Amino acid sequence: MENVSQDREDRIDASRDLIDGYLEEKKYLLARDELVQFKAPDIAEILEDVSDDKGLRMTVILFRLLPKDTAVDVFSYMSADDRVNIIKEITDKETDFIVGELDFDDKIDTLEELPANVVNRILERTPKNERKQINTFLNYPEDSAGSLMTPEFVSLKKHWTVPEAMEHIREVGTDAETVYTLYIRDDAWKLIGVVPLSALVTAPEGTRVGDLMRTEYVCEYVTADQETVSADFKKYDLLAMPVVDRERRLVGIITVDDIIDVIEDEATEDIERMNGVVDLDNSDRGYLDISVWQHAKNRLPWLLILMVAYIFTGMIVTGFENTLSKLPFLIAYIPMLMGTGGNTGSQAATLIIRGLATDEVELGDWFRVLWKEIRVGAVVGALLSVFNFARVLIIDGQSVMTAVTICCSIILIVIFAKVIGSMIPLIVKRAHLDPALIANPAISTVSDSVALSIYFFMAAIFLHL
């Protein structure tokens, strides 16, 4: 599909080739001139590519040649790893400038990633008031509202008129994260209302802020989980949200651009957990930035748990060993029956886990879910067994009773796997855990054991073993 993004990407790719050429000829200023025509997020992306291809040194050279304001902006769009690397390479004076000019929330993000000794050195050179504020923010738990917010909001006085309010916004607005929502506090700093800028702009001049103020607004405590915050943004279509402490004093605001990142990170976390990858060091680093050891550590917990489960699966098979050695053709269907159980189980689990995450399914719906999955399982199982009846008789040339054994097994396996796959996430949720944590591998392993037991039971009935 043709689109404007594509034009932009093409232009960036063309420039990248030019920049690569300039860098090889050491024409750094020409490379810089090529770079500055783009927006900060694009420059950040190009610099990351340069550091992948030509090493960090080249990125640092280019970065230091950027106009100072652009450099700060670009810095805020870089990945955590790149920020740390750049800080390590530039002078203290350059660091102070960048850290000083960053938006408050980007400043906190950066400091959180840096080694403690570097942070301390930066803080020593920071004015005392700001140092105190930074330390407070650094202490909010990761994934809390406190760690997402910025103190750079604009507050108005209740008794101000519209022109007075507009004058105040003109004065302080450029340093704020947003001027589109304005906050009204009482003398004890307690939040008493919010005014959208649109209301101010469209109000008659004589109106007072207090008359425009909305006293019913959505806010959260600093300790609220970021998932709760993003659920509020989704439900109430917010652009920004005030964050308050226990005494309902306004301490910061969260803006929608940071929430978009949260929604994406939460989806990534769910997807990974559902497929048995646990992010043990809880980093937001990308796949390529995670070391081999960390990757192995993230993937081992579930595999090891499953190894224990397979000891039981092994026992089920061993208990049936004699029969299988008498009727060895039965072995050929084990992979199909196990696989079908695992796959249908994880289909059901996926739908329920995602439904719970997006609030489309609730705990109280458990019976409706159960009844729906039993019926879906019966329909799916019946259709799959028609296919397999033909396969066993025609392709494999086995007896009718063998075909009946396989088909009855399939129907029961699919129904059981759907029930297991849909109920386990609800039980886990009931225990106040993340349903995504009981990953699909676990569900398919449970389904495996159930599938084998059903198979051997059916064989005993129909083949008189």
Add this chain to the structure above:
Amino acid sequence: MENVSQDREDRIDASRDLIDGYLEEKKYLLARDELVQFKAPDIAEILEDVSDDKGLRMTVILFRLLPKDTAVDVFSYMSADDRVNIIKEITDKETDFIVGELDFDDKIDTLEELPANVVNRILERTPKNERKQINTFLNYPEDSAGSLMTPEFVSLKKHWTVPEAMEHIREVGTDAETVYTLYIRDDAWKLIGVVPLSALVTAPEGTRVGDLMRTEYVCEYVTADQETVSADFKKYDLLAMPVVDRERRLVGIITVDDIIDVIEDEATEDIERMNGVVDLDNSDRGYLDISVWQHAKNRLPWLLILMVAYIFTGMIVTGFENTLSKLPFLIAYIPMLMGTGGNTGSQAATLIIRGLATDEVELGDWFRVLWKEIRVGAVVGALLSVFNFARVLIIDGQSVMTAVTICCSIILIVIFAKVIGSMIPLIVKRAHLDPALIANPAISTVSDSVALSIYFFMAAIFLHL
């Protein structure tokens, strides 16, 4: 974790009990009074619960008792199914009022869900100009920028001064979707620049719009895919984006609240596809609203494809049948080896598919991915084989050579599964298809066959079969 959301939820739950009581006693006005104290998204949620518990009729009664403006607002937050149901129950006059007052994008969303004859009846009663515009918007392909945008933006003239611009915003702003970004078109309606309201508000009075205007802005064509649009919002931290036609005429804008829904829907689609569920009727309906038949249809395609694959898996096992009946204890390890192959393969696939979706992994990285997965596979495989060496010798009491067979198999299976799981998504992406479409079930089934082949090969070597 304690938070403000929880207080709100508790208050809503308490009110729900009250409302349920009032409804049973047919005290509808009291129920209405209880309802209207909440925000529109909360009222919509309560009404959906009422219709689940007490039937649609109750919801319609309550809905019609709401103040007119609230009713429109609540309507826009309801699910597609509920909107259609309500339209079916209310009078034409009520329908006209609601459809007339809805924001343009909500209007289009609603009309898209209604049966054609109802839409035609509504359009017959709509003024000709608006009817034409609605028809244009209804024709944009689903999932395109055109289907997300609204024509309700505010445009300014380049030569206006700040007070002139502010006056215009005051006049037309209340009907617009947003006044926080303003658009400047030339006489041929071509978009020439954008101005954020914050720039207008903080500019000196004498400044002209043209001086504040940014001519470098991010926009997309009406035909652009919604994934491209949401990627732009994420990358450039946008609140709104202009959408242009082939001649670069501004035809609409997309606002960030709609993009949040897109990001969530795309994540849901990816998660479902990765686990072998294909949304065949491409609806955004929730799990509980989808019929049993539709659920079965969505899940069958992959299961049937896999059934064909299992014919080959069956052949591999059959080729080894004699050995297995001679050494039946080897059968007990088939589930574990297959399961481990499937699970490790889908771990790798998950990370790569998600990495591609969030632009952390690119096609050009294939060799880095391959090399990383081989090493991760070696580490994971080695650790799992230590565990299994002990299991086979001690718990199962088998010979050392059997343990060696199992352990060598595990290491090779894990490495192969990691390579398969990571490379298949890249190959699919290279073919310009959605990597999530080659679902984890497929990857684990391929891994199954590879696992069995490796196992039997190792047994032949170490056990001299």
